Amino acid sequence: MPRKILGVIPARFQSTRFPGKALALIASKPMLQHVYERASLSQYLTSTIIATDDDRIYAAARSFGARVRMTSTAHATGTDRAAEIASAENAEIVVNIQGDEPLIDPSAIDTAILPLAHEPEIVMATLKKKIEDPREITDPNVVKVVTGHSGDAIYFSRSPVPYDRDRSASAPYFKHIGLYVYRRDFLLSYSALPVGPLELSERLEQLRALENGYRIRVVETEYESIGVDTPEDLERVSGLFEASTLEGIQHG
Numbered sequence: 001m002p003r004k005i006l007g008v009i010p011a012r013f014q015s016t017r018f019p020g021k022a023l024a025l026i027a028s029k030p031m032l033q034h035v036y037e038r039a040s041l042s043q044y045l046t047s048t049i050i051a052t053d054d055d056r057i058y059a060a061a062r063s064f065g066a067r068v069r070m071t072s073t074a075h076a077t078g079t080d081r082a083a084e085i086a087s088a089e090n091a092e093i094v095v096n097i098q099g100d101e102p103l104i105d106p107s108a109i110d111t112a113i114l115p116l117a118h119e120p121e122i123v124m125a126t127l128k129k130k131i132e133d134p135r136e137i138t139d140p141n142v143v144k145v146v147t148g149h150s151g152d153a154i155y156f157s158r159s160p161v162p163y164d165r166d167r168s169a170s171a172p173y174f175k176h177i178g179l180y181v182y183r184r185d186f187l188l189s190y191s192a193l194p195v196g197p198l199e200l201s202e203r204l205e206q207l208r209a210l211e212n213g214y215r216i217r218v219v220e221t222e223y224e225s226i227g228v229d230t231p232e233d234l235e236r237v238s239g240l241f242e243a244s245t246l247e248g249i250q251h252g
Contacts (some may be wrong), residue, residue, distance in 0.1 A: 001117050005040050007048035007109070010078030011057050011099040016093075017230050023060055024234050026102055028239040031228060033058065033064045034102035041106035044113045045095065076207045077205060079180070083187050093117070094187050096180040099166035100228045102237060104179075108223035111242075112181045117215040124209055125217040126153075127177035129224065136175060143176040143204060146217055153216040156204050172232040176218075177225045180206070186214070 005231045011032050018024075022032045032050065039048050050061045050068040053075070061068035069088075075081045082096045093116050095109060115125045128145050132201060136142040138160040148154055155161060162171050182190070197210035198204075209216055228234050 001044060002092040004046050004089075005044050005093045005095065005113060005117075006086065006089050007042065007045040007095045007097050008082040009035055009039065009048065009050045009099045011050055011052045011054075011061075013052075013054035013057055015229075016158045016236070018228070019138040020100055021228055021234070022057055024165050024228070026234065026238050030060055030064070031102045031234075031237075032061065032099055035097065035099055035104055036061070036064070036066045038102070038104045038106055039097050039109060042109045042113075043106070044110050045118070045138075047089075047091070048051065048097075049085055049089075050099075050213045051085045052079075057111070079187070079205060080191050083191060084184075086182075086184050086187050089184075091184055094182050094184050096182070098178055098227060101225060102228065103226050103240065105221075105223040106219050108177070109179065111219050111221050111223075112179055114218060116181055116183060119217075121215075122217045123183045123214060125181040125219060126206065127179055127221045127223065127225040128218050129177055129221055131173040132174050143178075145174050145176040146241040147174075147218045151217055153206075153210060153218050155210070156202065156206055158202055158204070174220070175225075176206075177221060177223060178227075 013020055015021050017205045034081045050066050051071045052058055053071050053073045058068055058070055071081050071084045086094045104123050112125050115122050143156055144161050145156050146154045146161050156176055193208050193212045198211050199207040230239055
């Protein structure tokens with residue numbers, strides 16, 4: 001296992017559907033604090049940093065004891081923000097952790113790290129989960145991924161892939177879980193890679209790696225990603241926290 005594996009949580013205040021969501025309270029804590037605390041339970045991360053360009057998020061992160069660093073306001077994506085942090089750190093592996101998933105499973109982070117820890121030729125890895133709800137297959141907001149026998153990604157799409165021509169349901173559908181693990185050098189060069197027509201069409205940044213000939217190892221997980229994109233999502237997640245707290249009291 002590499003000696004230094006860095007977790008980066010990009011967090012911004014502005015959000016089209018839910019401004020300020022990073023600081024929205026869930027069980028009396030900012031959502032970002034839940035993400036940070038759960039990521040810190042990872043077995044393999046040696047350090048975790050919140051990356052932001054907003055003074056309010058910076059102050060909040062400092063208040064709950066997180067490592068936090070201000071980054072450029074010019075970054076278009078969380079990947080660019082993570083790369084800026086990685087450029088100032090000497091970690092061998094960098095994990096980009098979504099700042100809007102307060103229920104992130106620390107073991108899912110570890111699962112995604114393992115391929116890069118054991119196979120030097122792999123430069124990028126991510127996660128997939130088998131789709132249980134048929135409605136997600138046709139939902140363009142649920143990104144699907146297909147992989148080969150090696151476990152490497154063949155394609156990511158907002159459309160149902162593979163297409164079930166004979167309606168035999170012989171191939172399972174998998175959704176992509178948006179947690180990324182990079183070798184540091186690859187992450188630092190990622191934003192300079194040419195953006196191709198597939199990325200532009202699907203609006204999926206991970207296709208940039210595939211279009212430029214890089215492999216992405218995709219590991220299956222049971223972790224069910226629950227992101228917070230709207231106030232309604234926040235209510236749902238808050239309910240899950242309350243339910244888990246109540247269950248803990250009842251079984252305590």
